[in-house]
Amino acid sequence: KRMDKRPIGVMDSGLGGLSVIRVLREQMPQESVIFVGDQGHFPYGTKTKEQIQQLALRIGKFLLEQDVKMMIIACNTATAAALQLLQNELPIPVIGVIEPGAVAATQHHYKRIGVIGTESTIKNGAYAKTLAKLNPTLSVISSSAQPLVSIVEHGQTGTSEAQKAVDTELEVFDNKSIEALILGCTHFPFLQKEIHNKLGSNVQLIDPAFETIRQAKELLTSENQLSDNLTSSINLYSTGDVKDLVAGAQKWLPNGYSKCAHIELNEEG
Ligand code: DGL
Numbered sequence: 001k002r003m004d005k006r007p008i009g010v011m012d013s014g015l016g017g018l019s020v021i022r023v024l025r026e027q028m029p030q031e032s033v034i035f036v037g038d039q040g041h042f043p044y045g046t047k048t049k050e051q052i053q054q055l056a057l058r059i060g061k062f063l064l065e066q067d068v069k070m071m072i073i074a075c076n077t078a079t080a081a082a083l084q085l086l087q088n089e090l091p092i093p094v095i096g097v098i099e100p101g102a103v104a105a106t107q108h109h110y111k112r113i114g115v116i117g118t119e120s121t122i123k124n125g126a127y128a129k130t131l132a133k134l135n136p137t138l139s140v141i142s143s144s145a146q147p148l149v150s151i152v153e154h155g156q157t158g159t160s161e162a163q164k165a166v167d168t169e170l171e172v173f174d175n176k177s178i179e180a181l182i183l184g185c186t187h188f189p190f191l192q193k194e195i196h197n198k199l200g201s202n203v204q205l206i207d208p209a210f211e212t213i214r215q216a217k218e219l220l221t222s223e224n225q226l227s228d229n230l231t232s233s234i235n236l237y238s239t240g241d242v243k244d245l246v247a248g249a250q251k252w253l254p255n256g257y258s259k260c261a262h263i264e265l266n267e268e269g
Contacts, residue, residue: 004225007032009063009071013044014153015248016186017074023209032232034066039240044077045118045146056082058265060090076184077118080126101182101208102130110179116145117184145169152187155247166194180204233258
């Protein structure tokens with residue numbers, strides 16, 4: 001059986017990517033990971049499509065130089081803006097989180113669901129379009145919740161400020177009787193408790209990470225590219241200050257990580 005010990009490349013604008021890495025660790029513990037958090041350009045959600053494309057492509061090229069066997073865009077904003085571009089430009093498989101999130105949401109025969117994401121993701125309409133393709137009768141209410149991103153990035157989950165912000169951002173779903181909510185930003189699963197408090201336990205929260213990692217594993221399996229590493233490594237890099245990423249990794253990667261360091265990516269890509 002052929003194996004491939006090369007790492008999987010993962011990117012996000014910040015530490016939201018850790019919500020995808022924690023599922024990856026659960027499902028594929030033998031895979032090594034190289035993660036880039038683009039804290040130097042955080043947040044992505046208020047940037048233009050062209051800016052996000054440039055940033056994502058630069059990170060994709062860096063990951064390629066690190067000899068990754070595939071890339072996971074663990075960022076809904078970058079998936080919406082740049083998945084196609086990266087798939088065209090990089091000679092490795094690239095998968096995003098939006099189609100998997102939409103697939104996960106349409107497996108349950110819901111009639112009415114909500115989607116929250118960054119300003120850019122919601123404006124792009126990527127979820128609404130993908131959901132409509134998968135199930136044209138599904139009613140979808142989309143709403144941006146950009147302020148929640150920095151609350152997570154700066155370690156404020158579990159505070160009363162976080163709950164207040166969630167209550168405000170999710171007010172649009174009051175009396176809308178949604179059955180499920182897609183957490184369409186990889187930072188948001190870290191606010192699961194606050195979101196549950198606001199919406200009640202009848203609303204299912206959908207974290208696209210699970211279906212994303214299922215698809216990644218399926219792809220690697222079919223290509224005979226799974227790793228049989230007994231000592232896989234998790235290397236985390238930040239283009240900005242590593243402080244928030246270190247704090248996030250300590251909190252949300254229960255099995256630890258190998259190292260966390262700052263990197264400079266050159267502007268030319
Ligand atoms: N975590 C990102 C996402 O999934 C982006 C957050 C941001 O930088 O605005 O959309």
